[in-house]
Amino acid sequence: xxxxxxxxxxxxxxxxxxxxxxxxxxxxxxxxxxxxxxxxxxxxxxxxxxxxxxxxxxxxxxxxxxxxxxxxxxxxxxxxxxxxxxxxxxxxxxxxxxxxxxxxxxxxxxxxxxxxxxxxxxxxxxxxxxxxxxxxxxxxxxxxxxxxxxxxxxxxxxxxxxxxxxxxxxxxxxxxxxxxxxxxxxxxxxxxxxxxxxxxxxxxxxxxxxxxxxxxxxxxxxxxxxxxxxxxxxxxxxxxxxxxxxxxxxxxxxxxxxxxxxxxxxxxxxxxxxxxxxxxxxxxxxxxxxxxxxxxxxxxxxxxxxxxxxxxxxxxxxxxxxxxxxxxxxxxxxxxxxxxxxxxxxxxxxxxxxxxxxxxxxxxxxxxxxxxxxxxxxxxxxxxxxxxxxxxxxxxxxxxxxxxxxxxxxxxxx
Ligand code: C6P
Numbered sequence: 036x037x038x039x040x041x042x043x044x045x046x047x048x049x050x051x052x053x054x055x056x057x058x059x060x061x062x063x064x065x066x067x068x069x070x071x072x073x074x075x076x077x078x079x080x081x082x083x084x085x086x087x088x089x090x091x092x093x094x095x096x097x098x099x100x101x102x103x104x105x106x107x108x109x110x111x112x113x114x115x116x117x118x119x120x121x122x123x124x125x126x127x128x129x130x131x132x133x134x135x136x137x138x139x140x141x142x143x144x145x146x147x148x149x150x151x152x153x154x155x156x157x158x159x160x161x162x163x164x165x166x167x168x169x170x171x172x173x174x175x176x177x178x179x180x181x182x183x184x185x186x187x188x189x190x191x192x193x194x195x196x197x198x199x200x201x202x203x204x205x206x207x208x209x210x211x212x213x214x215x216x217x218x219x220x221x222x223x224x225x226x227x228x229x230x231x232x233x234x235x236x237x238x239x240x241x242x243x244x245x246x247x248x249x250x251x252x253x254x255x256x257x258x259x260x261x262x263x264x265x266x267x268x269x270x271x272x273x274x275x276x277x278x279x280x281x282x283x284x285x286x287x288x289x290x291x292x293x294x295x296x297x298x299x300x301x302x303x304x305x306x307x308x309x310x311x312x313x314x315x316x317x318x319x320x321x322x323x324x325x326x327x328x329x330x331x332x333x334x335x336x337x338x339x340x341x342x343x344x345x346x347x348x349x350x351x352x353x354x355x356x357x358x359x360x361x362x363x364x365x366x367x368x369x370x371x372x373x374x375x376x377x378x379x380x381x382x383x384x385x386x387x388x389x390x391x392x393x394x395x396x397x398x399x400x401x402x403x404x405x406x407x408x409x410x411x412x413x414x415x416x417x418x419x420x421x422x423x424x425x426x427x428x429x430x431x432x433x434x435x436x437x438x439x440x441x442x443x444x445x446x447x448x449x
Pocket of ligand 1: 072073074120135137138165167168184213215218242244245265402406407
């Protein structure tokens with residue numbers, strides 16, 4: 036019996052929405068796409084929404100007064116509204132379109148960080164952060180002589196809550212954490228951690244690259260000051276992401292990039308910033324991509340994020356169970372209770388890249404390497420891991436193929 040079977044969810048029907056999922060990687064070798072943490076596949080409705088924009092209303096936005104410009108502007112702003120609803124943000128003006136999670140975090144570091152931090156201030160991160168939530172702070176720390184501290188990761192792949200408490204007593208100015216690790220799959224208890232950080236006087240930023248695509252996220256209950264995510268990991272296009280920021284903070288922050296659109300008035304030696312959210316959207320934005328992003332959240336909403344989460348949980352449980360039966364294979368991170376659909380593993384004596392290469396020969400797409408979380412791999416003394424990352428469109432049969440592929444790699448390299 037299909038362990039993911041549940042009333043109202045038909046994975047075969049869902050898969051038909053994604054043209055690429057029916058592709059053969061080589062003649063007679065169907066694709067098993069287990070790399071959605073890197074980027075997800077895209078449904079026809081998203082591809083069509085972008086195609087329609089270019090065919091029917093391509094024009095620059097917020098500038099022209101002609102019909103096409105009006106339609107394009109409306110479609111762009113409408114997408115912002117639907118994305119705001121999707122994460123329950125108080126208002127769409129608090130959502131800035133960026134290129135991706137990385138740019139969203141860089142925006143905060145360069146704007147808020149440079150304006151409000153000073154030498155000696157502490158930024159609290161964790162050892163499980165993606166490079167996107169490490170390097171911008173390292174750059175800023177060098178410029179401003181800031182202090183970076185890191186909440187340790189326990190051997191089980193959880194954040195050490197005692198150490199977190201100790202750091203809070205040292206009054207960090209910023210807590211910047213991932214909601215879900217792209218290597219361990221750990222879903223961090225952010226509601227509690229952000230509330231504690233707030234009481235300690237810290238501003239909070241959440242890297243939501245792996246959370247918004249996979250389970251319901253409610254900005255209003257989470258109370259994050261900043262929340263960053265990318266469209267391309269949630270069935271949307273590449274080249275567009277979001278920075279949610281609390282209005283009071285965004286209002287007092289200086290612009291990040293200067294140019295057209297982000298101004299109200301310009302003189303030769305000075306300018307006046309535009310209102311939110313345009314103050315942070317300099318130049319012609321990724322219009323088709325924003326429209327595609329809107330179609331992506333509509334698509335996910337139709338399935339419902341609760342259902343997405345449920346399907347991934349069942350699949351992850353199945354993957355953990357199957358992988359646990361393979362001798363000399365070690366899965367990183369916590370058990371299913373604290374884990375999303377990311378399963379990173381290593382095999383004694385076989386390099387992660389060799390495993391991924393054998394899997395590729397079987398049509399199975401996984402990622403191998405440090406997954407842009409090199410300090411975390413160093414912590415666990417691993418140069419690299421293989422990673423299968425799941426989404427609601429995956430099937431138990433694909434996990435079975437992964438397991439067979441791993442046995443094949445073992446037979447070749449053992
Ligand atoms: N992780 C992965 O294969 P961008 O590239 O800006 O859309 O997302 C960056 C990012 C930030 N935080 C986390 C937790 C992430 O997982 C990612 C992207 C991909 O794991 C590509 S490196």
